[in-house]
Amino acid sequence: xxxxxxxxxxxxxxxxxxxxxxxxxxxxxxxxxxxxxxxxxxxxxxxxxxxxxxxxxxxxxxxxxxxxxxxxxxxxxxxxxxxxxxxxxxxxxxxxxxxxxxxxxxxxxxxxxxxxxxxxxxxxxxxxxxxxxxxxxxxxxxxxxxxxxxxxxxxxxxxxxxxxxxxxxxxxxxxxxxxxxxxxxxxxxxxxxxxxxxxxxxxxxxxxxxxxxxxxxxxxxxxxxxxxxxxxxxxxxxxxxxxxxxxxxxxxxxxxxxxxxxxxxxxxxxxxxxxxxxxxxxxxxxxxxxxxxxxxxxxxxxxxxxxxxxxxxxxxxxxxxxxxxxxxxxxxxxxxxxxxxxxxxxxxxxxxxxxxxxxxxxxxxxxxxxxxxxxxxxxxxxxxxxxxxxxxxxxxxxxxxxxxxxxxxxxxxxxxxxxxxxxxxxxxxxxxxxxxxxxxxxxxxxxxxxxxxxxxxxxxxx
Numbered sequence: 001x002x003x004x005x006x007x008x009x010x011x012x013x014x015x016x017x018x019x020x021x022x023x024x025x026x027x028x029x030x031x032x033x034x035x036x037x038x039x040x041x042x043x044x045x046x047x048x049x050x051x052x053x054x055x056x057x058x059x060x061x062x063x064x065x066x067x068x069x070x071x072x073x074x075x076x077x078x079x080x081x082x083x084x085x086x087x088x089x090x091x092x093x094x095x096x097x098x099x100x101x102x103x104x105x106x107x108x109x110x111x112x113x114x115x116x117x118x119x120x121x122x123x124x125x126x127x128x129x130x131x132x133x134x135x136x137x138x139x140x141x142x143x144x145x146x147x148x149x150x151x152x153x154x155x156x157x158x159x160x161x162x163x164x165x166x167x168x169x170x171x172x173x174x175x176x177x178x179x180x181x182x183x184x185x186x187x188x189x190x191x192x193x194x195x196x197x198x199x200x201x202x203x204x205x206x207x208x209x210x211x212x213x214x215x216x217x218x219x220x221x222x223x224x225x226x227x228x229x230x231x232x233x234x235x236x237x238x239x240x241x242x243x244x245x246x247x248x249x250x251x252x253x254x255x256x257x258x259x260x261x262x263x264x265x266x267x268x269x270x271x272x273x274x275x276x277x278x279x280x281x282x283x284x285x286x287x288x289x290x291x292x293x294x295x296x297x298x299x300x301x302x303x304x305x306x307x308x309x310x311x312x313x314x315x316x317x318x319x320x321x322x323x324x325x326x327x328x329x330x331x332x333x334x335x336x337x338x339x340x341x342x343x344x345x346x347x348x349x350x351x352x353x354x355x356x357x358x359x360x361x362x363x364x365x366x367x368x369x370x371x372x373x374x375x376x377x378x379x380x381x382x383x384x385x386x387x388x389x390x391x392x393x394x395x396x397x398x399x400x401x402x403x404x405x406x407x408x409x410x411x412x413x414x415x416x417x418x419x420x421x422x423x424x425x426x427x428x429x430x431x432x433x434x435x436x437x438x439x440x441x442x443x444x445x446x447x448x449x450x451x452x453x454x455x456x457x458x459x460x461x462x
Contacts, residue, residue, distance in 0.1 A: 023231055026153070026441030033437045036422040040333035047340050047377060055344035062344055070339015071332045077380070078331035080292050082324045085427045087299035088135030089320035090313060094306030098143075105143040111150045111226040115158055118144065119219040122162035127169030127211070131295050134424070137163050138431035145235035151227045152235040156432045157442030158222045160425055164446060167414040168202055168211040171295075173381045174389075174411040175201040178404075180289075187389045188403055200404040207408055210457035214415075214450045221445060233438070262311035268304050275301045327426055334423055338378045342387050347374050351391040358395060364405040364458050367392045371413030372451070379423035381414045405458060412454040419447035 033039065044067075051058035091097055104121065108114035118140055126133025137159030145152045167174070177185035178196040188196050201207060227233075261267075275297050283289070307313040341347040354370035355363070371388060378384045388410055396406040418424050420443070422436055429436045 023227070025444055026438055029441035029444065030435075030437045033440060036426060036436060037329045037333065039422065040330050040337070043377060044333060044337055044340075047337050047346065051340055051344040051346045054349055055346040056349060058344045058346065063340055066339040066343025067336040068339070069343065071336040073339065074331055074335025078327065078335070080296060081331065081427070082321075082327055083296045084131040084292070084299065085135070085324060085327070085431070086317050086320035087296055087303050088131060089139075089431060090303035090316045091299060091306060092135055092139040093316050093319070094303065096306055101140055101143040104140060105147050108144045108148050108150075110148065111154075112223050114144050114148055114150050114155060115219050115223045115226075118155065118159050119162045119215055119222070122159045123165055123215045126163040126166040129171045129295060130163070130166035130169070131171075131292075131299070133163040133166055134427055135431070138428045142235065142432050146237065149232070149234060151232045152432075152434055153233060153438035154222065154226055154442055156428065156434055157439045157446075158219075160428050160439065160443055161218045161222065161419065161446040162215060163428075164415045164418055164450060165211045165214055167381055167411040168207050168408075170202065172202055172411055174385045174407055174414075177385070178407055185385055185389070187385075187393045188407070191393060191397060192403075196404050196407065201408050201411075204404065204408075206405060206457050206461040207412075209461055210412070210453045213453050213457075214446075217449055217453065218446050221449065222442075225442065225445065262314075263309050265309060267310040268308065268313070271304055272301055324430070327430070330423065330426055334379060338380070338387075341374070341378055347378065347387040348391055350374055351388045355391055355395040358399065358401075360399040360401040363392070363396055363399055363401040364409045365455060367406045368409035368413050368455060368458055371410040372417050375414050375417035376421050379414075379418065379421045381411060384414065385410060409458055412458065416447060416450045416454060419443040419450065 034042070048063055048067075051063050052060070092101070104117055108117045118137070121140060122133055122137040125136040138156065141152075141155045141159040144150065145155055166172070170176075173185070175196075175198060177183045178188050178201065179198050180186055181189060181195055183189075186195065188194065279294065279297065282294075303316070304310075304313055307316060350373055351370050354366040358366045367388075370392075371384070374388055375384055378387060385407075389407070392406050392410065393403065395401070396403045420440070422440065425436055425439060425443070429439055
């Protein structure tokens with residue numbers, strides 16, 4: 001009896017401790033973190049103050065010019081991100097994929113099983129392609145939450161945490177650019193005449209070991225972190241709102257020319273032939289390659305094929321586009337921040353301060369640490385490398401430090417900082433249909449643990 005009482009007491013204390021930590025983090029983020037648009041405004045103010053104080057070109061006129069240029073320079077990228085979201089949604093919303101998601105969701109009968117399903121599937125998808133990982137993670141979490149009594153914010157945060165390893169995978173813009181001859185961001189080739197093969201970056205032990213470790217460790221921690229019953233907030237299926245019904249929708253039984261054209265598969269087949277023909281022609285000439293535009297095109301073609309009729313695809317895209325409002329606001333704001341960071345030399349000043357105290361042994365780790373700071377303000381890996389790369393790469397060559405390790409230190413920090421930076425979480429929470437603050441309360445834990453895992457790997461793994 002005494003042993004049983006002691007065991008119950010220990011379990012109660014453990015549960016209470018877990019509940020206090022998790023609930024406290026969620027509470028802090030819900031009370032302290034404003035709407036992501038408001039947060040972006042606050043970060044813009046911070047960057048302006050820092051640029052005035054320490055940037056080499058931080059004059060008011062240069063700040064204004066850099067902010068304006070950055071705000072509108074990112075619009076093309078913003079549209080690409082929106083297209084990644086809506087074309088991915090169209091794939092996931094098709095009947096075959098929905099059946100697959102339901103089949104996967106059926107394997108998750110408890111929170112523990114939900115984590116065991118979500119983490120490996122989303123991690124593999126994200127490792128293959130970051131856009132695919134975002135879509136799969138959000139929709140798989142939503143599908144599971146419809147069927148399992150599970151905290152929805154916890155589940156969405158778990159899928160986003162599994163996605164965090166994307167910059168260590170096949171779509172890593174930093175690794176791919178350094179492996180691609182003639183790439184505008186291949187700073188290694190410009191400096192040395194050589195490229196860095198993927199075998200020295202994403203397939204190197206110091207990258208793939210912590211990548212696997214983050215997935216396994218965070219899956220285990222998330223299983224432990226699931227809230228106690230009294231704190232669980234489950235998924236709420238949105239009610240059909242008559243105001244959202246399209247009053248101009250055509251009668252599905254109509255036999256008019258317009259209705260027949262909308263339902264005809266000819267338009268779908270034509271676009272499939274057009275897009276597929278371009279991909280075959282390009283890959284035959286230049287070899288297989290994936291960038292943002294080809295990813296969007298592939299998503300478009302797959303979605304069209306799965307939806308079948310043009311009107312089905314158009315209706316699905318209209319549904320998906322309802323989730324893009326926050327992205328339309330945030331991305332130009334971050335474009336302005338990136339413009340100020342780059343145009344005034346603020347990012348360069350941060351990078352140089354770390355490089356100045358580096359040695360051949362410490363440069364990769366200090367590159368990683370400086371990247372953590374810069375990523376919070378420049379959350380696009382390609383844009384980030386364009387700013388930080390020109391300073392850390394010459395330092396690596398001068399100090400005879402490992403060039404692949406230094407470059408991937410920047411990419412690893414992108415994985416970590418994304419867990420506190422809402423830039424990439426916006427499409428996830430938009431698809432899932434949840435407030436971002438509750439999700440970020442959980443991903444703060446991922447930030448802390450992945451921060452240590454990647455740092456240890458850079459420092460100790462050959």
